Amino acid sequence: MLSFDVLFPSVLNGLTTGAVYALVALGLTLIYGVLHIVNFAHGAALMVALYAVWLLKTHLGIDPYLALPIVVPGMFALGYLLQRVVINRASHGKDENILLVTLGLSIVMENLALMAFKSDTRTIDTPYTLTTVAIGPAMIALPKLIAFAGALVASAVLLWTVRRTDLGRAIRAVAKEKQGARLMGIDVDHVYAMSFGIGLACLGAAACFLLPAYYVNPQVGGGFVLVAFTIVVLGGMGSFAGALVGGLLIGVVESLGGLFLGESLGQIGIFAIFIAVLLFRPQGLFGARA
Amino acid sequence: MRDAAAILAFALAVLGLAFTTDSGVALTFLTMTLYAALLAQAWNVLGGFGGQFSFGHALFFGTGAYVQAIAQLTFGLNAWLALALAVAAAAMVGALVGALTFRYGLRGSYFALVTLAFAEVFRILAVSVDFTGGGVGLMVPLRESAANMQFGSRRGYLMLALGFVVVALALTAWLRHSRFGARLQAVRDNEDAARAVGVDPFGIKLGAIVLSGGLMGAGGAFYVQVFQYIDPGIAFGPATSVEALVAAIVGGMGTLWGPVLGALVLHVLAETTRNLFGQLPGLNMVIYGTVLVLIVTFLPRGLSGAGRSVRDVFGKRTAASASTTGIAPGRRDD
Numbered sequence: 001m002l003s004f005d006v007l008f009p010s011v012l013n014g015l016t017t018g019a020v021y022a023l024v025a026l027g028l029t030l031i032y033g034v035l036h037i038v039n040f041a042h043g044a045a046l047m048v049a050l051y052a053v054w055l056l057k058t059h060l061g062i063d064p065y066l067a068l069p070i071v072v073p074g075m076f077a078l079g080y081l082l083q084r085v086v087i088n089r090a091s092h093g094k095d096e097n098i099l100l101v102t103l104g105l106s107i108v109m110e111n112l113a114l115m116a117f118k119s120d121t122r123t124i125d126t127p128y129t130l131t132t133v134a135i136g137p138a139m140i141a142l143p144k145l146i147a148f149a150g151a152l153v154a155s156a157v158l159l160w161t162v163r164r165t166d167l168g169r170a171i172r173a174v175a176k177e178k179q180g181a182r183l184m185g186i187d188v189d190h191v192y193a194m195s196f197g198i199g200l201a202c203l204g205a206a207a208c209f210l211l212p213a214y215y216v217n218p219q220v221g222g223g224f225v226l227v228a229f230t231i232v233v234l235g236g237m238g239s240f241a242g243a244l245v246g247g248l249l250i251g252v253v254e255s256l257g258g259l260f261l262g263e264s265l266g267q268i269g270i271f272a273i274f275i276a277v278l279l280f281r282p283q284g285l286f287g288a289r290a
Numbered sequence: 291m292r293d294a295a296a297i298l299a300f301a302l303a304v305l306g307l308a309f310t311t312d313s314g315v316a317l318t319f320l321t322m323t324l325y326a327a328l329l330a331q332a333w334n335v336l337g338g339f340g341g342q343f344s345f346g347h348a349l350f351f352g353t354g355a356y357v358q359a360i361a362q363l364t365f366g367l368n369a370w371l372a373l374a375l376a377v378a379a380a381a382m383v384g385a386l387v388g389a390l391t392f393r394y395g396l397r398g399s400y401f402a403l404v405t406l407a408f409a410e411v412f413r414i415l416a417v418s419v420d421f422t423g424g425g426v427g428l429m430v431p432l433r434e435s436a437a438n439m440q441f442g443s444r445r446g447y448l449m450l451a452l453g454f455v456v457v458a459l460a461l462t463a464w465l466r467h468s469r470f471g472a473r474l475q476a477v478r479d480n481e482d483a484a485r486a487v488g489v490d491p492f493g494i495k496l497g498a499i500v501l502s503g504g505l506m507g508a509g510g511a512f513y514v515q516v517f518q519y520i521d522p523g524i525a526f527g528p529a530t531s532v533e534a535l536v537a538a539i540v541g542g543m544g545t546l547w548g549p550v551l552g553a554l555v556l557h558v559l560a561e562t563t564r565n566l567f568g569q570l571p572g573l574n575m576v577i578y579g580t581v582l583v584l585i586v587t588f589l590p591r592g593l594s595g596a597g598r599s600v601r602d603v604f605g606k607r608t609a610a611s612a613s614t615t616g617i618a619p620g621r622r623d624d
Contacts, residue, residue, distance in 0.1 A: 038399035040345075090587035096343055099399050100539060100586045103345065107532060107579030114572030218572070222528065226410060229403055265418040271411045278404050279394045 009138035010259045011252055016144040018251020019151035020210050024224055025231035025243040026158055027202030033238025034175040034195040037087065037098050042228055043221030044106035045200050047113060049075050049207035050216035057124045057211075064124065064208045065146070072204040079200030083193040106221070113218040121217040129212055143212035150209040158202060159240055171195055175238070227254075230274040236284030246285070293463035293546060300550075301456050308448050317444040323557045324451035325512060329530065330537035330549030331458040332505035337535065338543035339465050340498040341478030343398070346405030347506050347534045349387065349412055350380040352525030354507025358514040359428040360421060369439035373511045380507020381500045388499035392492050397481075406531070413526035427521025430514060439515050447516055454508050455550070461501060462546050474498050475544070506534070529575070536582045542592025551594055556581065 024046060031039045052071050056062040062070070082105065090101040131142040162168040173181040174191045182188050231250050235242020250270060257266035277284065308320060329351070336342050354376040361372035391404050416422045434442045441447050465471030476484040477491045485491055514520050524530075541552025559581065560574045567573060585592060589599045 038403070086583065086587075090583060092590060094590075095398055097586050097590065099343065099402055100535075101583050103532070103535075104579040104582035104586070107575050107582070111572035111575040111579065115570055115576070119571070226403075226407060230407075233403075262418075264414060268411060268414050271407045271414070274407045275390075275404060275411070278396060278400055278407075279390060282394070282396070282400060 005137045006259070007256075008136060009140070010255045012135060012138045012140055013144070014252035014255030015248055016140065016148040016251070017255065018248035019148040020206050020247075021224075021227055021231055021251050022244045022247025023151040023154055023202055023206040023209070025228045025235070025247050026155055026240060027199035027206075028228045029232045029235065029238055029240065029243045030158070030162070030171075030202070031196055031199040032232060034171050035083075035192050036095065037091075037102065037196070038095070038229075039196075039199065040099060040102035040225065041082075041106040041109065042102075042199075042203070043223070043225035044109035045075070045078070045221070046203045046207060046224050047216065047218065047221035048078070048109055049200075049204045050211055050214075050220060051113060051117065052204075053207050053211045054122055054124060054216050057126075063126065064211050065150075068205060068208045071208055072201045075204030075207075076197040076201040078197075080193045080197035082200075083196035084189065087196070088189060088192065106225075110218050110221065117218065119218055121215050123215045124211055126212050141213055143209075147209035147213060151206065154202065154205040154209075155240075155244055158198070161198070162240065167191075167194060226274065227270055230270055230277070232284075233274065233282070234277050234284055236286040239284065239286045242284055242286035293466065294460075296546075297456060297459045297463065300459070301452060304448075304452050308445055308452075314444055317448055319557065319561065321444065321448045321451050321516075323553050324448065324455050325509065325516075326533060326537055326553035326557060327550040328451065328454045328458055328512070329506065329509045329534035330541065330553050331455070331462060332502050332509060333534035334538040334543060334545075334549045335462065335465065335505065336498050336502035338538055338545065338548070339462075339471065339474050339478065340495055340502075342495060342499070343402045343535075344405040344502075344531070345402040345528075345535070346407070346409030346531050347502075348526050348528065348530040349405065349409040350384055350503040350506035351510040351513070351530045351534075352409070352412060352416070352520075352522075353383045353503075354380040354510030355514045355520045355525050356416065356422055356428070356510075357507070358511035359430050359520050362430055363428060364421065368437070369515065370437075373439065373508070376511040377504045377507045380510065381504035384499040384501075384503025385496060387503075388496045392495045392499075406528070409526050409528070409531065413522045416522035416526060422522065425522060427519060427524075430518045432518055440518075450515070451512060454505075454512060457508075458505050459546065459550070461505070466546060470494070470497060478544075509534075532575070532578065536578050540581055540585050540592055542594035545592070545594050548592050548594045552592065555593060 024042070028039060028042050031037050049071055052074060053064050053067050056067045056070065057064060086105065087098060087101055091098045128142050132139040133142055133145055162171060170181070170186050170191050171194070173184070173186060174188055178188060227250060231243055231246040234250070235244070235246035250273070253269050253273065254266065257269035260266070261268070304320065304324070308317065311317065329347070332350070333344065333347050336344060357376040357379040358372050361367040361375050362369060367375070387405065387408055391401055396404055417425045422428065432440065434440045436446065439450070441450070465474065473484065473489045473494045476489055477494050481491050510525065537552035537556050538549045539552070540555060541550065542548025556578060559577055563573055563577060589596050591599045
């Protein structure tokens with residue numbers, strides 16, 4: 001049971017899933033780190049992005065990877081508008097309100113999808129869906145490998161944006177000291193909306209990499225919400241490195257959990273980690289600020 | 291005393307309605323509204339009076355529902371005895387979750403997330419173990435008699451739901467006037483200040499989650515008695531958590547009548563749209579979500595506090611124009 005030939009593919013599979021998880025979690029941790037918004041609608045927004053990719057493929061025949069330049073800006077625009085028009089107005093400066101508003105948004109998005117697409121689970125067919133690549137004793141599906149590489153590249157782009165660009169500096173300034181940033185002439189509302197937009201743009205990228213090896217239905221985001229929050233909490237709220245490592249770790253835990261405990265019970269590992277981290281180390285593995 | 295009179299008047303009014311109509315639709319509507327009010331009031335005890343926003347109240351609902359079903363099916367217990375067990379079990383799960391989370395000082399969004407995670411763990415367990423019937427769920431056989439808590443007429447279920455709601459209202463009225471309730475609200479408004487004057491926040495919050503869980507468990511037991519069926523998705527899925535929370539917030543958190551008002555308004559909305567657009571899956575929840583966003587945005591005190599919220603908006607405008615600094619962090623008091 002514990003032989004290398006069984007464990008290795010499982011770990012590798014977990015890493016490929018984990019990279020996409022990390023991308024989803026990076027968006028979430030950016031939104032939390034800057035806006036201190038616990039974005040409950042993150043999973044639902046991912047679901048919207050997945051449907052966008054699905055629609056582009058089935059109706060316009062656009063390959064999911066070529067859909068990146070459409071879906072990523074689209075999700076960015078959605079995020080920018082949601083923050084500016086809905087969330088910012090509703091918050092009244094209270095965290096609880098934001099929690100409730102993003103919950104409301106996720107309910108609306110999920111059920112609009114249910115009305116539009118019914119609860120059927122949908123997948124797409126691409127020429128490479130069933131292609132596998134041999135790595136040592138493991139056979140890994142090609143879309144998963146591409147997702148792994150793509151998620152890492154997207155994460156790198158995000159990190160570069162936050163570390164090296166003027167926008168990134170403004171984002172970090174607002175995250176550290178809102179009033180000070182405002183006095184330095186930074187348009188705080190704009191930076192908030194940009195951060196939310198970038199957070200959702202990550203989901204757009206994740207959706208493009210995810211769908212060739214995954215599926216979409218109106219409830220698909222629900223699973224990702226808790227997984228993404230687990231990663232964010234595990235890595236430390238607002239920590240980018242933490243989200244990356246945490247994502248990969250959770251992917252492996254899920255994969256091994258499925259191997260040892262079976263498909264449904266295997267997921268318990270994630271929630272057990274989530275609850276344990278929240279209780280015993282709420283600042284996370286890498287987080288200094290709690 | 292005034293609360294007691296109001297609750298009595300409410301009960302009599304509902305009874306009056308129940309016995310003046312024979313329309314099945316009206317009776318079912320009243321029953322389901324009362325049931326929603328029970329769930330909302332259960333959430334309100336912890337969320338409204340305690341300030342602890344749970345996103346996973348289905349945890350207690352599902353526990354109550356499964357204990358109600360299993361006690362009858364596996365152990366052959368009487369339904370009323372099963373109800374007592376269901377409430378006790380849900381309260382105990384509340385104590386367990388509360389002891390873990392409050393011991394480590396989880397608040398705000400962390401508490402919301404951890405309750406959601408607990409509900410999800412229970413859902414996965416309910417799918418995976420045998421005694422819950424797995425993903426297929428459990429069916430309780432239909433044996434109509436009052437001793438069995440199954441009623442031939444819709445009026446019977448209405449009276450049962452009314453009984454639960456009256457108990458929930460009485461408990462909430464007690465929270466408004468008792469020492470325990472005052473302490474709970476003090477912890478909600480400022481935990482550190484409450485601790486400084488000698489309140490034990492841990493014990494107080496624990497008490498609140500036990501009460502809240504117990505009421506929610508009664509809701510789960512009621513569900514099983516009405517529909518004779520439960521499965522993991524219904525029991526621990528997010529829909530019930532959302533329904534309880536939205537009704538309480540829409541009506542007005544931390545008030546006696548807010549959750550009842552919220553349940554009524556949401557059900558009237560749901561019925562109206564069903565009549566207008568037919569049975570579209572998801573439409574109800576779209577409305578719930580939209581109403582939630584609108585209420586939080588424009589009436590943060592809920593419908594029952596609408597007057598004060600409106601006055602506040604205008605009051606704040608004049609205050610804002612009077613202030614010149616604009617640097618002071620704009621913390622809004624409730």
